[in-house]
Amino acid sequence: MQATRKTQAERASRSLTVLVPCWNEEESLPRLFERLDGLRRNETRPIRYSFLFVDDGSKDSSQSLIRAYAATRPYAHYMFLSRNFGKEQAMFAGIEHVNTDGLVIIDADLQDPPELIGQMADLWMQGYEDVYARRRSRQGEKWFKKASSHAYYALLQKIASVEVQQDTGDFRLLDRKCVQALQQLRESERNAKALFSWIGFRKIEFLYDRDVRAAGKTKWGFAKLCRLALDGITSFTTAPLRIATWLGVGVSLASAAYAVAIAVKRLTTGIDVPGYASTMVVMLLLGGIQLLSLGIMGEYIARIFNQTKGRPNYLIEEDDIGTSQSSLPHRVQGAQRISHDAQTQ
Structure with a gap:
């Protein structure tokens, strides 16, 4: 009888994966682990969290830290790519291996506070399928980066064939519908922001204040940002x-x-x-x-x-998502997609 009640409780709750793409984040990861554990421990909503870390070929101790963290937590999983394929590919590597009710994408540098995920989940439970976090303020960023970012989004808004969310990053909560739509896309040159806009679905803005980077240095230099901007333009429009x-x-x-x-x-x-x-x-x-x-x-x-x-967009060197309780033998982009349902709290 107790098992029956537990199953009913699980069905009444929602499973939510927090996807964290990483690259050389050994300084930020310990603080991130602590705050993610706090998020799960303090959650009062009917949500079952799981965490998926996708390491994009780090050269520091990031993989060792992630492996040790996941070893003691059945709700934490990881995927290590064979080399640095870029953040967009690392992000989609995670997206293609998630089959929970919802997905949150968050950076490892803690500029996007994990504690806000619960508030985003409230909007998700109201029926919104893409809760995108828009930056109300951007602490620690230079004026040139802010001005160029604003100009870039203004340009996209003028020339794009779909509505572009202004001043947003990858921090968002996606419903299973959005995740399944993204899993169907077959681009080799991916720009997440363009694809998030293209898939549509019911969107809502969530305003927040972006924090300064918790530790380490940004991985996005001027040349990388220019490349990302050019990819965004060519992805959005002709x-x-x-x-x-x-x-x-x-x-x-x-x-x-x-x-x-x-x-x-x-x-x-x-x-x-x-x-x-x-x-x-x-x-x-x-x-x-x-x-x-x-x-x-x-x-x-x-x-x-x-x-x-026709090359695969990424290669997986090591992962532990096959150790989750259930699997879905389905191939996406040449890689096995595995369902890793979150554990009950």
Whole structure:
């Protein structure tokens, strides 16, 4: 009879996986473990938590710390990738191996407070399927990063074919519907923010104040951020290709008008139009536009090339998710997807 009541209680609750992509986070992980344990211990809602750590080829002691943490907690699991594939791929490696009622994605640096997950879960239980955390303030970030981020999202909002959530990261709670939709996507070049927007579903904004990094240094330098921004633009829209086309049309029309003006002046005045300097400027301008257009086309062609190679998006070197109580033998993107139901509290 007691077992029956336990089963009924489990069915009345919801299982929620907290997915943590990691890369060289040995300084932050001990504090993260403590706060995640506190989240689970202090939870009063009918939620069964499990934690999944995806290590993206760390060179420090992150894997040892995660392995030791999971060894003493049946609700904690890990997946170690064979090398550094990038945060987006590490994140989707976790997404493709989750089959719980909901999923929370959170960084290991503790800039996104784990204690807010319960409040996000309240909105989830009200029926929202994508509770995305929007940054009300960003402590510890320089003005240039804030300004460039704002400009980037403003640009995306103008050119994207889907609605873009402003000033958001990967910190969000996704319902099983959203997770299953993401598991169906087959892109090799993935941009999580673009795909979160593309899948749709019932979304709601959750405002919060972002903390400073708990320890260590950020892994996102200027070059990486530029690459991520470019990936986001090419993932969201083909507008750059259209802009290049219309730019070419505009320059062609301007060149034709200028040629007509020169011919008219020569015929009406009999004076040649001097302009070695202006000719060079026009040639350099046209050359720059051509190279820019080729670069834009090259970005899209590179995405096609990477897609056609057919390589797996990541390789798993070690994991312990097969030790969970139940499994679902289903292959996603060449890797086995395993259900790891959370343990009851």
